[in-house]
Amino acid sequence: MPPAIVAEGLVKKYGDVVALDGMDLSVPAGTVFGLLGPNGSGKTTTVRILTTLLKPDAGRATVAGFDVVADAHRLRSRIGASGQYAAVDDHLTGAENLEMVGRLYHLGTRRSKERARELLERFDLTTAADRPVKGYSGGMRRRLDLAGALVAGPPVLFLDEPTTGLDPRARAALWDVIAELVAGGTTLLLTTQYMEEADRLAHRIAVVDHGRVIALGTADELKDQVGGDRIELTMASPADLETARRALAPLAVGDLRTDTTAMRVTVPVTNGAASLTTALTGLAAEHVTVRDAGLRRPTLDDVFLTLTGREATEKIKEHSR
Amino acid sequence: MNALQMVIADGMTITRRNALKIKRTPDQLGAVIILPIVFVLLFAYVFGSMIDIPGMSYQEYMIPGIFVQSVIMGAQITGYTLALDLRKGIFDRFRTLPMSPSAVLIGQTTSDVLMNVTGVVVMTLVGLGIGWRIHSAPHEAVLGFVALLLFAYAFSWVTAAVALALRTPEVFNNVATIVSLPLVFLSNAYVDSARLPGPLKALAEWNPVSTIIQAERELFGNTIPGKSVPGAWPLQHAVAASLLWSVLILVVFVPLATRLYKRSVSR
Known part of the structure; x- marks a missing residue:
């Protein structure tokens, strides 16, 4: 056909x-x-x-x-x-x-x-x-x-x-x-x-x-091309954020992102649930206080960031009508 | 279904749609009824008290002019409605349907004939009320109304083309006013064009609006018996010339507006 x-x-x-x-x-x-x-x-x-x-x-x-x-x-x-x-x-x-x-x-x-x-x-x-x-x-x-x-x-x-x-x-x-x-x-x-x-x-x-x-x-x-799931962890202090960034880097399959205002680390991983457990165990060993932890699927922004190196939302000139 | 059957069927579908819209927006119909009444009364009594046409009453002289002025104003509804539809995106829907591309414009102009018929009936009644009379034979009077509505229909296609070229309802309204005022007033609608000075006289005598007004006067018998009309060729042969004008306008503007419709939705 x-x-x-x-x-x-x-x-x-x-x-x-x-x-x-x-x-x-x-x-x-x-x-x-x-x-x-x-x-x-x-x-x-x-x-x-x-x-x-x-x-x-x-x-x-x-x-x-x-x-x-x-x-x-x-x-x-x-x-x-x-x-x-x-x-x-x-x-x-x-x-x-x-x-x-x-x-x-x-x-x-x-x-x-x-x-x-x-x-x-x-x-x-x-x-x-x-x-x-x-x-x-x-x-x-x-x-x-x-x-x-x-x-x-x-x-x-x-x-x-x-x-x-x-x-x-x-x-x-x-x-x-x-x-x-x-x-x-x-x-x-x-x-x-x-x-x-x-x-x-x-x-x-x-x-x-x-x-x-x-x-x-x-x-x-x-x-999979953009790194499967995302782990998102929110820390209690800027010092913890820095420690977490270092501790989690080996888990990331792509670029690890940190948001200093929200004190959040976003880590692209391949095996979501297992990676989250590993991450939390690792952070506990480093005595880092984790405020919030979550696992999510990639968004269009993630796909975009990975494929083009820029955010989808920071758009390109509008010409659709 | 062949191409002609499709134009007719789709044209009827769009006409029905526009008729429903007219029914649901009585304010538009109100304008079509009230505006001619205002014109008749205003011009008959204001101009009528100042302007003298030797040999006949001013009411008799100006009613054919009011008829033509009203259908020119009424035809602008066609352009305005199209510009509104263009903005709302409904044409995108129409353009993805396997319908005749000219049906949208045919349906629009046809439903506007209904508006014009309403306006003409109102003006006729008001005209009769203030002393205007038809002095011609019935078949001539009928031809008078037919020629008027044909001109209105042709002029709807002009406003359709202008609106599709300009694209926005507000711009269309401004342009339509700027163009239609001189077209109506630089004619024999309210004054005798033979008495205008040099260049104005030439413009007024060759203005198609003067031709159609003169044709209306002859067909309704609103002329001075035995007195020939001075002026350019179209005024001498007003009935034939006005029909020719209407046909010529249709021949030029039907394909032009259709082309603009196809292009204007292709953005």
């Missing part, structure tokens, strides 16, 4: 700003692919090219076998897309919004109405179905926008930061819907700033920075 999404050397410039600088992707049909990166890394631009909203300056891409430029119209009937900003009409009700999208996919009036009701139920919007969207909360609007992307049951789906701005319950519900969709054979390209989300949903993850892929693999592969 050929890949559902292929991008080869995509380049996009806005004046002097290079949004995409040779983006390559290949997403097998029926899998979930995560594009992980900070704002301005080119995630949104990639999605906008793949969903025919933008034309690339160079390179080529196909989705469901159709070229994004030459076959844009036929491609559009095979995709669903939901962006960062809810593209819903304020003056229309939730049901009217989805019915309109159904008609524009040419599903016919009856099918459009049925489909709208199904999706409103699935996204827990039944009670608000006949109210104008103007009165919806931010989370409700996002859900409605996502429902809009699913109206035609497209084989390839693009979700640009789908859970940004959702409460934990809605986020969990959405993750379930996405898992269900993928079980039904839908190919999904998802962008996110959260390692946790990519971890939970994506089969494969591409870390993007400055408009190109800088790392590619499964969530576990990426985490």
